[in-house]
Amino acid sequence: MHKLRFLNYITPSFQQPYQKYGKIxxxxxxxxxxxxxxxxLKELTKTDFKLRYQGSLLGYLWALLRPLMMFAILYVVFGQxxxxxxxxxxxxxxLLAGTTLWAFFTECTNxxxxxxxxxxxxxxxxxxxxxxxVVSATLTAVINLLINMVxxxxxxxxxxxxxxxxxxxxxxVLFEFYCLALGVSFLFGAINVKYRDITSIWDxxxxxxxxxxxxxxxxxxxIETSDIAAKVILLDPIAQVIQDFRYxxxxxxxxxxxxxxxxxxxxxxxxxxxxxVVLLVWGSWYFRRxxxxxxxxx
Amino acid sequence: xxxxxxxxxxLHKSFKLPTERAWGLKQAIFNRxxxxxxxxxxxxxxxxxxxxxxxxxxxxxxRNGSGKSTLLKTLxxxxxxxxxxxxxxxxLVPFIELGVGFNPDLxxxxxxxLNGALLGFSNKEMDAMxxxxxxxxxxxxxxxQKLKNYSSGMQVRLAFSIAIRAKGDIxxxxxxxxVGDAAFQQKCNNYFASLHGNQTVILVTHxxxxxxxxxxxxxxxxxxxxxxxxxxxxxxxxxxxxxD
Numbered sequence: 001m002h003k004l005r006f007l008n009y010i011t012p013s014f015q016q017p018y019q020k021y022g023k024i025x026x027x028x029x030x031x032x033x034x035x036x037x038x039x040x041l042k043e044l045t046k047t048d049f050k051l052r053y054q055g056s057l058l059g060y061l062w063a064l065l066r067p068l069m070m071f072a073i074l075y076v077v078f079g080q081x082x083x084x085x086x087x088x089x090x091x092x093x094x095l096l097a098g099t100t101l102w103a104f105f106t107e108c109t110n111x112x113x114x115x116x117x118x119x120x121x122x123x124x125x126x127x128x129x130x131x132x133x134v135v136s137a138t139l140t141a142v143i144n145l146l147i148n149m150v151x152x153x154x155x156x157x158x159x160x161x162x163x164x165x166x167x168x169x170x171x172x173v174l175f176e177f178y179c180l181a182l183g184v185s186f187l188f189g190a191i192n193v194k195y196r197d198i199t200s201i202w203d204x205x206x207x208x209x210x211x212x213x214x215x216x217x218x219x220x221x222x223i224e225t226s227d228i229a230a231k232v233i234l235l236d237p238i239a240q241v242i243q244d245f246r247y248x249x250x251x252x253x254x255x256x257x258x259x260x261x262x263x264x265x266x267x268x269x270x271x272x273x274x275x276x277v278v279l280l281v282w283g284s285w286y287f288r289r290x291x292x293x294x295x296x297x298x
Numbered sequence: 299x300x301x302x303x304x305x306x307x308x309l310h311k312s313f314k315l316p317t318e319r320a321w322g323l324k325q326a327i328f329n330r331x332x333x334x335x336x337x338x339x340x341x342x343x344x345x346x347x348x349x350x351x352x353x354x355x356x357x358x359x360x361r362n363g364s365g366k367s368t369l370l371k372t373l374x375x376x377x378x379x380x381x382x383x384x385x386x387x388x389x390l391v392p393f394i395e396l397g398v399g400f401n402p403d404l405x406x407x408x409x410x411x412l413n414g415a416l417l418g419f420s421n422k423e424m425d426a427m428x429x430x431x432x433x434x435x436x437x438x439x440x441x442x443q444k445l446k447n448y449s450s451g452m453q454v455r456l457a458f459s460i461a462i463r464a465k466g467d468i469x470x471x472x473x474x475x476x477v478g479d480a481a482f483q484q485k486c487n488n489y490f491a492s493l494h495g496n497q498t499v500i501l502v503t504h505x506x507x508x509x510x511x512x513x514x515x516x517x518x519x520x521x522x523x524x525x526x527x528x529x530x531x532x533x534x535x536x537x538x539x540x541x542d
Contacts, residue, residue, distance in 0.1 A: 036418045043415035047401065047408070054403055125398045126416060127375040197323040295311060295376045 044119075044136035048111075052140060063144045064151060067103040071096045078216045080089060088218050089251050093156050097250060098215035100148045101242050106179055106206050112185025113192050113202055120298035130291040131284070134185050142178060149174075154219035156249060166248040173248065176276055177241045183279030186287040193290070193297050213239045220253050231261050240272035303468050303498040304350040304373065308382035311343040311368055342368045346382075346524035352467075355499045357509040359537050360519035366502050369519065370394065370472050373500070388467030388498070391417075397457030397470065402444060402446035406437070409445050410460060417464045427463050435459035436482070455482055464488055468498040506534040 043128040053059045075095055085091030115137035192198040222230040233239050240257040247254040262268030314337035342365045349446045350356050360366045368457050371377045373384060374392035399416050400409050410431060412422040435455045490512055493499055509516050516533035518526040526536050
């Protein structure tokens with residue numbers, strides 16, 4: 001009863017309109033529509049973006065150069081020396097798409113998990129919906145991804161890939177990927193406030209995931225060794241997203257979760273999507289529940 | 299009742315202070331296994347109740363660690379109350395600290411817009427009051443300098459100049475009175491004097507001179523409890539007797 005009454009009152013800038021009437025709102029969906037929140041989100045994202053590359057000579061170019069350099073190294077080692085590309089058409093673009101998406105995922109989750117702690121100063125001193133901090137930190141990664149997608153498209157055209165209508169479906173896959181990264185950010189970001197070990201643990205997990213996802217090697221290589229292993233790998237949403245993206249943009253010969261897993265039981269095909277939905281809902285619910293104590297615990 | 303701006307009833311708040319470095323996963327698991335609570339409860343606010351009427355200028359005083367900042371942060375909704383209730387009628391503008399979110403690597407202009415967004419202003423509103431902010435701060439010629447090149451006094455002046463644009467029914471002020479040099483302080487004092495009588499203000503301060511000058515009523519907090527409430531002069535006197 002008392003708590004209910006407490007939620008009644010409003011602070012000027014970041015009121016959540018539905019609390020005016022004393023109803024506790026249980027949905028985890030953030031209120032982007034409210035103007036004050038939108039302005040704050042925009043300003044924080046702008047600040048993050050400006051500060052990221054400040055004081056460096058090449059400035060924003062680094063956002064483009066990093067995935068390209070990673071691609072160059074991997075291409076020389078795995079494409080040219082180890083001949084991983086095999087019979088995959090357009091292997092360089094195939095590899096570039098994989099490294100770009102991977103770079104987005106690590107950047108997005110790292111920034112997202114750290115967000116609450118790095119913005120601790122704000123959280124200790126003003127009252128505003130905490131998710132804004134996480135979303136603004138991940139949006140910088142989204143902007144970088146979108147610019148890098150242009151680079152991938154240019155590479156694809158130069159490599160002789162014909163643009164097709166399936167390119168229009170790629171944004172949906174990218175959106176799924178962002179939902180996954182956001183879910184991870186909310187969940188681990190909330191735990192990270194109390195246990196800073198999460199940052200290091202997530203570092204190790206991403207290192208392991210990099211090799212558990214068909215980025216540098218084609219999934220066909222795994223199929224040769226173990227069919228089961230390949231199927232398990234394709235149930236990882238990251239693998240599903242990367243393979244779907246390659247399927248839509250580069251070549252329909254790509255093996256995807258949809259084509260390779262769950263022949264007898266089509267429900268299995270949806271496991272990656274279910275993982276993403278569960279992580280996002282659970283992550284934001286947990287974040288919301290913990291967020292009222294952030295100001296004390298940081 | 300209609301003329302009550304803030305009503306606090308039986309407010310309790312305690313913090314869980316971690317004991318012997320329970321600040322990591324290893325220690326947390328270790329404590330869980332041994333059945334040790336990794337924290338100690340520290341009671342900060344203990345059964346606080348008061349009402350503040352519309353248009354009242356109320357001072358909250360107390361020694362360091364008496365719980366007055368926690369009280370203010372609970373009113374500002376930064377902390378949630380553990381027990382009891384806080385009811386606020388009207389829009390509340392908290393100034394817990396000046397220049398929250400100021401970033402040394404951004405220019406003055408960028409910081410003004412960021413700080414404005416944190417106070418809840420839209421870009422349009424900011425555009426409209428932008429020039430006035432700089433004029434009041436007397437820093438017009440530094441707009442495009444990075445904030446790290448400002449002196450700390452200049453930074454506070456800029457922050458103060460933005461903060462007073464915030465419009466609401468109730469102002470929460472935490473020791474922001476004494477900023478800048480004598481001339482600027484005079485300006486601030488004029489601003490506060492202008493609030494007197496028109497606006498509901500809660501002021502947390504150590505400066506008994508300000509309490510006597512501005513407040514209609516004062517509340518003395520000691521160890522999380524209200525020790526004295528009433529006439530500012532009496533409260534100021536009781537406050538200075540805390541050391542004897």
